Amino acid sequence: MPELPEVETIRRGLEKHSRGRSVAQAHVDGSRMFRHNPHGSADVVDLAVSRQIEGIGRRGKYMWLEFVGTEQVLVVHLGMSGKVLADSGLHTAPNKHEHLRLELDDRTTLRFVDPRTFGHLSVSRKERDIPVLIDHIAPDPFEKSFDPAQVAQKMHSSARPIKIMLLDQELVSGIGNIYADEALFRARIPGYMRGMELALEDIENIVISAREVMGEAIAVGGTSFDALYVDAQGNPGYFARSLLAYGRIGQDCLRCGTPIERMVIGGRSHFYCRACQTKPVH
Ligand SMILES: [Zn+2]
Known part of the structure; x- marks a missing residue:
């Protein structure tokens, strides 16, 4: 998608x-x-x-x-x-x-x-x-009206897993399965953690990570339309090389070498590293 x-x-x-x-x-x-x-x-x-x-x-x-x-x-x-x-x-x-x-x-x-x-x-x-x-769709991370602190506040008050909330288009729009997993990997947080279990700054960091990874993906995908063609995946082969978590089940984590695992959260796949995506210590 x-x-x-x-x-x-x-x-x-x-x-x-x-x-x-x-x-x-x-x-x-x-x-x-x-x-x-x-x-x-x-x-x-x-x-x-x-x-x-x-x-x-x-x-x-x-x-x-x-x-x-x-x-x-x-x-x-x-x-x-x-x-x-x-x-x-x-x-x-x-x-x-x-x-x-x-x-x-x-x-x-x-x-x-x-x-x-x-x-x-x-x-x-x-x-x-x-x-x-x-108009029921929330602003996406690239809009002027987007406020990571406000989004973090909403997620922080919820018992839902952070991965599922990242996919909720009424909280923040534009993020799907791939970029949710990449954002969580970058922020070193496992997707099963509930909003209320995380500090505000952790959630804000995840949301900002989502914006970063999507920005990098846009920069790569943006070259493909010169051929007057963009497929349904928006040129997935190109950014696929840069994915650190999504779809990498069994492959070594590029940060710590532990094999990437897949779990299912709320019916959605979640690819993560058990060793370096852990409950944060504050
Ligand atoms: Zn790792």
């Missing part, structure tokens, strides 16, 4: 190829990708056609296309398997799992592809810069 760095990589690529361009034509299908709209895909066509794209916004794992002269936006959620592809030059044949195709006035084509259709394409209205559809 694309997490913040993958969505941001796609957002940057999309913006580069579409900002300032007008939508000449929109082609849609009858899939469930449009299920949040009262009139299904017709709402997307009504919004987009003949409009100029002003920019692409993002919060957490959601992004949205903004258009000149309207507060209505097109929210894009990639779900498990979604991707957005930009082709320059000639308009070519539809992709097999393409649900929306926007043809721009400079012959760029934006394709919204999702084989499993867990994602969605939804028209919403912006209020205070955030689409109403997703």
Whole structure:
């Protein structure tokens, strides 16, 4: 599932190829990708056609296309398997799992592809810069309004495992399984520890670690859109080399040499080092 760095990589690529361009034509299908709209895909066509794209916004794992002269936006959620592809030059044949195709006035084509259709394409209205559809989602660590101390305070008052809270998009958005584990590894805290068992500074450190690791991932993923293609994982092979915990079961911890273990917390995998991710001593 694309997490913040993958969505941001796609957002940057999309913006580069579409900002300032007008939508000449929109082609849609009858899939469930449009299920949040009262009139299904017709709402997307009504919004987009003949409009100029002003920019692409993002919060957490959601992004949205903004258009000149309207507060209505097109929210894009990639779900498990979604991707957005930009082709320059000639308009070519539809992709097999393409649900929306926007043809721009400079012959760029934006394709919204999702084989499993867990994602969605939804028209919403912006209020205070955030689409109403997703205004329950908390700020992500790269937003100006993001306050690590405030987030830490909320997590500190909870009995839930820290790993699960990092995935809670209403506490902090954008973090998924991969970056949660990487943040916990960096902060040397095991994911099963409960918020109330941790000091505020420990939690704040984890949240700041999440921002750091996602920033590094964005820096690597950001180069991939030059090929006009970003896959659902936002170029996972590239950052995969830099992962220190996630997916490394049985491999030596790069910090202490102990094999990385996997446990399940609240139904989610957690990769960690038993030796150097331990209950902090204060
Ligand atoms: Zn270790």
